[in-house]
Amino acid sequence: xxxxxxxxxxxxxxxxxxxxxxxxxxxxxxxxxxxxxxxxxxxxxxxxxxxxxxxxxxxxxxxxxxxxxxxxxxxxxxxxxxxxxxxxxxxxxxxxxxxxxxxxxxxxxxxxxxxxxxxxxxxxxxxxxxxxxxxxxxxxxxxxxxxxxxxxxxxxxxxxxxxxxxxxxxxxxxxxxxxxxxxxxxxxxxxxxxxxxxxxxxxxxxxxxxxxxxxxxxxxxxxxxxxxxxxxxxxxxxxxxxxxxxxxxxxxxxxxxxxxxxxxxxxxxxxxxxxxxxxxxxxxxxxxxxxxxxxxxxxxxxxxxxxxxxxxxxxxxxxxxxxxxxxxxxxxxxxxxxxxxxxxxxxxxxxxxxxxxxxxxxxxxxxxxxxxxxxxxxxxxxxxxxxxxxxxxxxxxxxxxxxxxxxxxxxxxxxxxxxxxxxxxxxxxxxxxxxxxxxxxxx
Amino acid sequence: xxxxxxxxxxxxxxxxxxxxxxxxxxxxxxxxxxxxxxxxxxxxxxxxxxxxxxxxxxxxxxxxxxxxxxxxxxxxxxxxxxxxxxxxxxxxxxxxxxxxxxxxxxxxxxxxxxxxxxxxxxxxxxxxxxxxxxxxxxxxxxxxxxxxxxxxxxxxxxxxxxxxxxxxxxxxxxxxxxxxxxxxxxxxxxxxxxxxxxxxxxxxxxxxxxxxxxxxxxxxxxxxxxxxxxxxxxxxxxxxxxxxxxxxxxxxxxxxxxxxxxxxxxxxxxxxxxxxxxxxxxxxxxxxxxxxxxxxxxxxxxxxxxxx
Numbered sequence: 050x051x052x053x054x055x056x057x058x059x060x061x062x063x064x065x066x067x068x069x070x071x072x073x074x075x076x077x078x079x080x081x082x083x084x085x086x087x088x089x090x091x092x093x094x095x096x097x098x099x100x101x102x103x104x105x106x107x108x109x110x111x112x113x114x115x116x117x118x119x120x121x122x123x124x125x126x127x128x129x130x131x132x133x134x135x136x137x138x139x140x141x142x143x144x145x146x147x148x149x150x151x152x153x154x155x156x157x158x159x160x161x162x163x164x165x166x167x168x169x170x171x172x173x174x175x176x177x178x179x180x181x182x183x184x185x186x187x188x189x190x191x192x193x194x195x196x197x198x199x200x201x202x203x204x205x206x207x208x209x210x211x212x213x214x215x216x217x218x219x220x221x222x223x224x225x226x227x228x229x230x231x232x233x234x235x236x237x238x239x240x241x242x243x244x245x246x247x248x249x250x251x252x253x254x255x256x257x258x259x260x261x262x263x264x265x266x267x268x269x270x271x272x273x274x275x276x277x278x279x280x281x282x283x284x285x286x287x288x289x290x291x292x293x294x295x296x297x298x299x300x301x302x303x304x305x306x307x308x309x310x311x312x313x314x315x316x317x318x319x320x321x322x323x324x325x326x327x328x329x330x331x332x333x334x335x336x337x338x339x340x341x342x343x344x345x346x347x348x349x350x351x352x353x354x355x356x357x358x359x360x361x362x363x364x365x366x367x368x369x370x371x372x373x374x375x376x377x378x379x380x381x382x383x384x385x386x387x388x389x390x391x392x393x394x395x396x397x398x399x400x401x402x403x404x405x406x407x408x409x410x411x412x413x414x415x416x417x418x419x420x421x422x423x424x425x426x427x428x429x430x431x432x433x434x435x436x437x438x439x440x441x442x443x444x445x446x447x448x449x450x451x452x453x454x455x456x457x458x459x460x461x462x463x464x465x466x467x468x469x470x471x472x473x474x475x476x477x478x479x480x481x482x483x484x485x486x487x488x489x490x491x492x
Numbered sequence: 493x494x495x496x497x498x499x500x501x502x503x504x505x506x507x508x509x510x511x512x513x514x515x516x517x518x519x520x521x522x523x524x525x526x527x528x529x530x531x532x533x534x535x536x537x538x539x540x541x542x543x544x545x546x547x548x549x550x551x552x553x554x555x556x557x558x559x560x561x562x563x564x565x566x567x568x569x570x571x572x573x574x575x576x577x578x579x580x581x582x583x584x585x586x587x588x589x590x591x592x593x594x595x596x597x598x599x600x601x602x603x604x605x606x607x608x609x610x611x612x613x614x615x616x617x618x619x620x621x622x623x624x625x626x627x628x629x630x631x632x633x634x635x636x637x638x639x640x641x642x643x644x645x646x647x648x649x650x651x652x653x654x655x656x657x658x659x660x661x662x663x664x665x666x667x668x669x670x671x672x673x674x675x676x677x678x679x680x681x682x683x684x685x686x687x688x689x690x691x692x693x694x695x696x697x698x699x700x701x702x703x704x705x706x707x708x709x710x711x712x713x714x715x716x717x718x719x720x721x722x723x724x725x726x727x728x729x730x731x732x733x734x735x736x737x738x739x740x741x742x743x744x745x746x747x748x749x750x751x752x753x754x755x756x757x758x759x760x761x762x763x764x765x766x767x768x769x770x771x772x773x774x775x776x777x778x779x780x781x782x783x784x785x786x787x788x789x790x791x792x793x794x795x796x797x798x799x800x
Contacts, residue, residue, distance in 0.1 A: 253689035257504070259604040259626030259664055262688060329605030375582060375603040377624075 052477055053077050053094060058087060059105025059438060063112055064406040065414050065427035074110065075100075076434040079476040083430055101479070103472060105438050111409045112428045113145025113435030113475065115416035117313060118210070118235070118289055118361035119386070121147070121178070124165060125154025130366040130455045132166065135386075136175035137488060138364070138454035140480040142386035143470035145435035146177035147364075148420055151188070152211040158183035158194040160202035167203045175480050175488070176473075177435070179205040179420060181235065184223045188212050193219070193226055200230045205420040208235035210289060213271055215241055220275065224284040233419055235287045238271035238296070239337070248377055250323040250338040258326065260376060265293040265344070268337050272296045276303040276310055285309035287419060290363050292318045292337040294347035301356040311419060312351075313359035316392035317383055317460070319348045325460045331372045331379035333460040335365070349396075353403050358415045360408075362389045366456020384449070384456035392461070394441055394468025405441075438472035445469050453486055495793045499611040499618040502627035503669040511636065511669060517789035518637050518782070524561065525785055534792050535564035538595045543585070544621070545571040545601045550756055550780060551621050551631070555598050558787035564595075582606060583613045590614040595795055599623075604661075617794045625659050630790060631755050632665030634783040636673070638775055639710055641782070642751055647674030652704040652746070654738060655714030655763050657681040657690060658725075662755045663714060667695045680704035682736050684725045701742065708746040711773075712753045713738050713763045729762055739765045743773065751775050 054076040061072040061084070071087035075094060082093040094100065121135040130138075139147045149166065151157030157166065163180045170178030182199030184207045186192050196207055207227055214220040214236065227234050244267050249255050251262020272288055276299060279286040291297060291314045300312045322341050325333035333339055351357040365382025372379050393412070397403050417426030424433040447464045449457040473481035480486060495510055503511070524532055540559040542552055552568065559566040569589075580588075582601075589597055596617045599607045604624030611618040622628040640646055651670055657663045657679050670677050671694030679690060680698045691697045698704035705711060716732060726732045743752065752764075752773040760766050769776065 251688050253692045256687040256690050257664075257693055259624050259661060261625070329608050370581075373583065373609075375601070375609055376605045377603040 053100030054103065054434070054474065054477065054479070055100045056103045056105050056110055056436065056438065059108050059110035061110045061428060062405045062409050063428040064410050065112070066429040068428070069406060074428060074436065076436070076474070076477050079434050081428055081430055081432050081434050084428060103438070107440065107442070108471060109405065109439045109441050110428070111437050111439065112413045112426050113473070114143045114390070114412045114437050115420070115422070115425060116144045116147040116362050116364065116386070117359055117416045117419055119147050119149050119364035120152065120366065120382070121149040121166075122153065122366060123169065124162065129368050132169045132178060133173050134453060134455045135364075135366070136170065136173055136178065137486045138386040138452060139176045140473045140475070141453045141470065141486050142362070143390045143437040143439060143473055144176060144386060145437065145473060145475045146179060146422065146425060148179040148181050148205055150181055150208060150210040151183040156183050156188050157181070157204070158186050158188070160195070160198045163199055163202035163204050176475050179422070181206045181208050181210070183207065184209045184214055184234065185219065190214050190216055190219060193223060196227050196232055197230055200232055204232070205422070206233040206235050208237065208289065210235065210237045213237050213239040213241060217274060217278065221278050221282060224278055224282045224286060228284040231421070233285065233287055233421070235289050236271070236275045237289050238268050238275060240267045240270045243267035243270070248334065249326050250340050252323060252341060254323040254326055258329065260326070263338050265295065265340065268293055269295040269299065272299050276300070276308055279310055280308045285311065288312040290315050290318070290337055290361070291348065291351070291357060292340050292344060294344050297347045297351035297356055301351065301354070304356065311358045311415075312356065313361040314348050314352065314357050315361055315363045316385065316389050319345050319352070320392045320396050321460060329376045330460060331374070331376055332383070332458050334376065334379050334381055335383050336381035349402050352397065352411065353407070358411065359419065360389070360393060360411045362386055364454070366454050367458045369457065372458050382458060383460065384452060384454045384458045386454060387452050388447055388459060388461045388466065390439060390470055391445070391447070391466030391468050394439070395466045398441065399467050434474060434477035436472070436474040437470060440469050440471050441467060443467070443469040495797055498797070499607070500629055500790060500794065501607050501611060501618065501620045503629045503632055503665045503672070504627065508672055511633070511673065514633055514786065514789050514793065515637050515640050517793060518785045519641070521788035521792070522782065522785035524788070525781065530561050532562050535559060535562035535795060538564040538795050539593055540564045540566045540596045540598065540791065541589050541594045542566070542568040542598045542621070543589065544568070544599070545606070546622070548600055548621070550783070551600065554780070554783045555621065555787050558784050558791055561784070562788055562791060564791070582610060586610045586614045590616050596791060619790060619794070622661055624661065625664070626661055627665045627668075628661040629665045630783070630787055631662050632669045633790070634779060634786040635666055635712065635753060635755070636669055637782045637786050638753065638779050639751065642775065643709060646670065649675045649709045650678070650707060651675050651710040651712065652678045652680065652708040653695070653712045653714065654680050654701060654704060655736070656685045656716050656720060657714070658685045658687045659717070659720065660714050666712065667693060671695070678704040678708070682726055682732070685720070701736065702745055705742055705745040708750055710751045710753060711738065711743065711746050715755065715757065716759060716763050733762050737763050737765065738768055740767045740771070743768055743771070753779060756780070
């Protein structure tokens with residue numbers, strides 16, 4: 050007998066198939082079998098007696114969310130997060146697929162680490178985990194990693210995330226070489242000579258707190274450089290975690306003249322400013338740093354006019370001992386899986402800055418396109434049965450102590466947010482049921 | 493009257509009433525200092541620890557004398573000599589000091605916000621004796637005491653702060669405190685040593701040193717650290733002295749009876765010329781005396797608070 054799920058009465062938002070309205074979705078095994086007008090007869094099954102029926106009345110049904118940028122910390126840093134806790138956290142956040150960055154210990158700059166991540170994720174079997182390989186060996190920015198082997202082992206992109214590729218010549222070679230393997234290059238844009246020992250955005254707040262500032266120019270100069278290199282080589286580049294107004298403007302102009310540049314931002318860059326660092330709040334310490342209200346405005350404009358293609362979490366869990374220290378000593382990063390949907394719904398949808406179809410493009414359709422994931426990002430018949438069901442009107446208070454992630458490091462604790470993930474279905478398996486992760490490990 | 497909080501971390505989050513109560517208490521303490529018998533019983537049975545992660549001569553001595561004049565037990569820990577060198581965290585060091593029955597911890601630390609972290613995690617009162625580029629509230633209070641004693645009404649004063657504003661915790665605390673008291677605070681620095689958006693926090697930013705000095709009641713020079721030159725923030729000490737230092741003729745732009753202040757230690761011939769340091773407007777040595785009085789006042793007010 051085949052596994053069947055019927056999602057009834059939900060409001061479907063599926064931009065890739067241009068469906069938006071009340072549809073029922075029938076899932077058989079790991080594929081979407083049928084999407085039909087609400088209450089019409091199903092063709093692919095005779096009745097739904099034998100199926101699990103999810104009543105999605107009042108909820109929004111979307112293709113499974115895909116995060117192109119997260120840190121699962123496994124192998125080597127399991128005290129911060131591991132693939133199991135990270136998978137549960139991702140699922141709770143509505144993500145059916147996540148791409149994890151290579152700054153693990155050892156670095157994912159070789160096929161062994163890529164295979165380890167893929168195998169462990171498969172064994173856990175909660176969400177799809179796509180490893181991203183390193184651009185340079187050891188993330189040192191000196192020599193290219195074995196990009197062909199990384200691809201063959203299953204890496205979906207390359208990035209030195211956490212570090213910039215400071216050497217422009219190496220970046221040019223990375224673009225050219227990776228193009229042979231059709232591997233997307235994701236760039237962490239940061240001019241380290243401008244950052245020096247900076248620990249937060251340079252501006253009024255860094256002046257008040259007496260903390261060394263990071264100028265917005267440190268990001269923008271590298272965004273400009275990568276646009277120029279992409280234009281020069283004709284190879285696409287993807288800009289990670291865009292946080293400033295000028296970065297958005299540089300990318301917008303580049304797109305207008307046909308440069309193959311794509312870009313992502315993260316929920317924290319359109320939700321809070323560097324004011325969150327007041328009282329030396331290390332949970333607001335992140336790289337790139339939280340910026341100003343004007344930058345938030347520009348990020349939202351960039352999301353709304355299509356300059357920014359993707360919303361990623363940059364989920365960066367840390368142990369409490371790495372945050373409960375002097376601000377200078379605290380590590381950068383926000384545990385982001387479990388607040389992403391809430392921040393997007395609250396700050397983009399409820400405030401009517403972008404519509405739901407646009408949001409799903411940025412959280413599912415475009416991520417699937419960037420990472421070239423066939424069968425993802427759409428709810429049409431034949432696609433993988435990766436589905437997220439969100440109650441847009443349910444208001445809840447963020448409680449980091451209840452995070453599935455080991456990383457409780459968030460500046461959003463106690464925030465009131467709209468948009469709760471009620472169900473996450475991955476490959477026809479219900480992982481989040483009624484808001485709770487059902488963790489039944491296969492084998 | 494008195495202090496509202498357990499700790500003195502900075503002047504940003506303190507009221508005018510609290511500042512005035514420190515200044516008025518310090519006035520009484522200064523009388524004790526000037527008397528023949530520099531001993532009061534106010535801190536008898538209290539344990540005071542100075543925890544310094546940076547070198548200091550005057551601030552540390554000033555606190556220790558203040559504590560001893562008031563009959564407290566004063567002990568000191570230097571970062572190099574303590575378990576810090578063994579990798580202990582600040583919170584763990586703090587809890588250890590706390591567990592030994594300490595009433596007040598006076599901390600100096602190279603990182604902004606370290607005293608705040610300590611204060612949140614221990615029972616003892618915490619006094620910030622300078623944290624990174626953030627605040628040095630007791631220095632600003634002794635500066636304000638000196639101005640108040642000499643000039644009376646702080647709200648009528650025009651104060652010029654000249655030098656490395658970017659790295660100066662003394663400047664920040666003075667800006668918070670003086671702006672709160674209604675003084676007109678001007679700042680001048682070479683553009684590489686001026687923090688971004690400082691104009692938004694209560695100081696008037698001057699493009700020319702002359703504009704800042706013009707008719708000032710108080711001129712405050714700041715120490716320039718040699719390592720700033722190595723970081724390329726200015727090309728040489730010679731050039732700094734000639735374009736950004738305060739000399740006798742520049743000082744003439746200020747009021748005739750202006751106070752010339754400096755938190756010390758001074759680099760003679762760099763931020764101030766010797767003529768200015770030793771000139772008749774200089775109150776640099778009185779600042780040091782007032783520092784002990786102000787710190788006695790703070791220790792008194794903070795420890796008294798516990799018994800209320």
